[in-house]
Amino acid sequence: MYEYIKQIENNLSKEDREFLKSVYAPRVVAVPPSDACRSMCVTPDGEIRIYGALDKKEPTDVGKPVYIASRDGGLTWKTHFTEEGTLGPATRNPRTGRCISVYPSEFRPEWKKSIGLPGTWAVLNDEGFDDKNNRTVKLTDRLVHVLKLPYYLESCSRWLIVGEYTYPDHRKEIVTFYSDDDGESWQEIAMPKAAPLFEVKPPHKGTRWQQYSVEPTVVELSSGELVMFVRTSQDYYYRYRSQDHGTSWEGPTQTDFHGTITMPVLQKLSDGRIVFFFCNTQPMPELDLNTVFPPLGADEVNGIWEDVFTNRDANHLAITADDMRTWQGFRELFLNELRNDADFRSVGGRNSNDKSVHQAQMLELPYNKLLVHFGQNVSARKVVILDLAWLYEQEREEDFRLGLGNLSTQMYLKSNLGGFHGFSGHCAYNRTNGALLVPDPAGNFEEVLQICRVEDERLVYQKQGAVWNFPASPQGRVEVRLSVLGSGVRLSLSDHWFNPADETVAEGAHVSLPITHSEGWMTVVLSYDTQAGTVFVTAGEQRYELPLQQTAPNGLSYLHIQTLAEEEDPKGTLIKLLKKSV
Numbered sequence: 001m002y003e004y005i006k007q008i009e010n011n012l013s014k015e016d017r018e019f020l021k022s023v024y025a026p027r028v029v030a031v032p033p034s035d036a037c038r039s040m041c042v043t044p045d046g047e048i049r050i051y052g053a054l055d056k057k058e059p060t061d062v063g064k065p066v067y068i069a070s071r072d073g074g075l076t077w078k079t080h081f082t083e084e085g086t087l088g089p090a091t092r093n094p095r096t097g098r099c100i101s102v103y104p105s106e107f108r109p110e111w112k113k114s115i116g117l118p119g120t121w122a123v124l125n126d127e128g129f130d131d132k133n134n135r136t137v138k139l140t141d142r143l144v145h146v147l148k149l150p151y152y153l154e155s156c157s158r159w160l161i162v163g164e165y166t167y168p169d170h171r172k173e174i175v176t177f178y179s180d181d182d183g184e185s186w187q188e189i190a191m192p193k194a195a196p197l198f199e200v201k202p203p204h205k206g207t208r209w210q211q212y213s214v215e216p217t218v219v220e221l222s223s224g225e226l227v228m229f230v231r232t233s234q235d236y237y238y239r240y241r242s243q244d245h246g247t248s249w250e251g252p253t254q255t256d257f258h259g260t261i262t263m264p265v266l267q268k269l270s271d272g273r274i275v276f277f278f279c280n281t282q283p284m285p286e287l288d289l290n291t292v293f294p295p296l297g298a299d300e301v302n303g304i305w306e307d308v309f310t311n312r313d314a315n316h317l318a319i320t321a322d323d324m325r326t327w328q329g330f331r332e333l334f335l336n337e338l339r340n341d342a343d344f345r346s347v348g349g350r351n352s353n354d355k356s357v358h359q360a361q362m363l364e365l366p367y368n369k370l371l372v373h374f375g376q377n378v379s380a381r382k383v384v385i386l387d388l389a390w391l392y393e394q395e396r397e398e399d400f401r402l403g404l405g406n407l408s409t410q411m412y413l414k415s416n417l418g419g420f421h422g423f424s425g426h427c428a429y430n431r432t433n434g435a436l437l438v439p440d441p442a443g444n445f446e447e448v449l450q451i452c453r454v455e456d457e458r459l460v461y462q463k464q465g466a467v468w469n470f471p472a473s474p475q476g477r478v479e480v481r482l483s484v485l486g487s488g489v490r491l492s493l494s495d496h497w498f499n500p501a502d503e504t505v506a507e508g509a510h511v512s513l514p515i516t517h518s519e520g521w522m523t524v525v526l527s528y529d530t531q532a533g534t535v536f537v538t539a540g541e542q543r544y545e546l547p548l549q550q551t552a553p554n555g556l557s558y559l560h561i562q563t564l565a566e567e568e569d570p571k572g573t574l575i576k577l578l579k580k581s582v
Helices: 003-011 014-022 109-115 388-392
Strands: 027-030 040-042 048-054 064-070 078-081 099-104 120-125 135-140 151-153 158-166 172-179 187-189 214-220 226-231 236-242 250-258 265-268 274-278 314-320 328-335 360-365 369-374 382-387 396-398 410-413 430-433 436-439 447-453 465-473 475-484 489-494 511-515 522-529 534-539 542-547 556-563 569-581
Touching: 003 360, 027 064, 040 360, 099 158, 135 172, 158 214, 172 214, 214 265, 226 250, 250 274, 265 360, 274 360, 274 369, 314 369, 314 388, 314 465, 328 369, 328 382, 328 388, 382 388, 396 465, 447 465, 447 556, 465 475, 465 569, 475 489, 475 556, 489 522, 511 522, 511 534, 511 542, 556 569
Parallel strands: none
Antiparallel strands: 027 382, 040 048, 048 064, 064 078, 099 120, 120 135, 151 158, 158 172, 172 187, 214 226, 226 236, 236 250, 265 274, 274 314, 314 328, 328 465, 360 369, 369 382, 396 569, 410 430, 436 447, 447 569, 465 556, 475 522, 475 569, 489 511, 489 556, 522 534, 534 542
16 A cells, blocks of 8 residues: 555655755645645556646636656656546556545536536546546445545445535435445445534634534554544534444544644554644634625525634644554644735635635655645645655744745734635735734844734634644743833633634633733743643742643643733834743
8 A cells, every 4th residue: 555655755866865864844746726625646556646636716617637756756746638528537456456436526627528417436447547438337426525546444444425415405415335246346334423503602603614523634553543633614524434334333432633624634654653634723713704794695694605714824733653552743834824824815816715824634654754735725725745754843933134034923814704705815804913023122133923913893703822833732931021002911821722812712722821010021931730720920020820721631732822902002023032841
């Protein structure tokens, strides 16, 4: 199953090998021609491909079908036009060489000619990705969407295909198929009940897009057990399990991983470790959708569609070496480069509804590297390479000499909401900068972060904030060097990302404390121990202990700083240093 890694390595020149070995922190290597989901694959000769289209004006446009290809382990890419009738993205059986892809019949126009409508089909080819002698096997008369590439279980020579189906009344359900004869025939499996729906209760004033269980991702543990994570409208992902290679499933149960209406992706590595891609983000509290302007339609008000997404601008990676018993990392892989843009909704056009960094595919590379294709819309999606050792780091420091690229500081502008109203940016607010870098008052030509409050009727929320990720750990020491000039700030530690302007953080974070004054520059130290459930605080001459408000099974990984000002406070608080150590 992982023989492709050796083939990729064999294709590398000496210079390529040295370059790939040198990659450590996430490095952008391409802008892919498609939103991440099921478009990336590897050919038998080690060529990495990402299929998609150029010149799309609308999400439903076909555009010009292409794929970008890399023959040097993802370091460089070339665009090729796709020949009509070739297989497209697929998974290869390492034992028989058969390549299998899967399509709902409206996905590619050329399939309509050969397989008709309606239905969802497995497409088989024994010659390779560029061969046109395809055979099709019908999976179901229904149109199944958000399909992942077929997943091959070497332990039992079984193929799995997972996706989701939407009923006319907008209910969704997971759809699972398996084949024990190398794709010649398929059995559909009835899945257990879906995850619970979102319930409106404080601090929420309206409903969310009701997601049930959707966008499944599957991985096989060393024991042979299958684990499936799914996207939900809850604050967490949910999990299903199978002890019989996918013939039957149990669940769902809530996981410890934060994610609301965002895609989870599990990827098993050749040494048995498992990497988890997820957003690890908390959206803003839901609005009363009967009061927004312009008025929204019934679909948004009733949770059939979303009004606005505020949790798709960060994505994360975690890794486990013991079959999901313990996890490490929880590091931000990437922050949306558009997160502060005033034209967020329209930038890049409507080649895709979204402009986020959620959704992904992953691929293991030689030398302990990982290639990740993520995001939606040509203006936001990326392909990056990183060294998996980066996920095991324990410390981080930020002094702003490299700007604000590692922080979330965005503020939201009152915008047209709703899913398909003009250049929607898939239900997103336009943005502006909140906290900014200003000259250090010492006149030393350094810059410091200023968090204040500037009243602006164009803003949805008024309180500025800054959000900073550090490697997760059960025990740690977080230092903040600050100078209070105005109303002060609230410091909060958490295991997931909150919006900078979210005023409910004090209730949702693991610990939260106000800092209202300082004599010049002061270092605040938060020494936390999640196993003991305590945080010891040092702030100038003050020393005290606080309890954690909730458990943190995977440790803490976030610092949230927000102004305490309840009215305009242009001076605010200055931040010179953020540091996490163990």
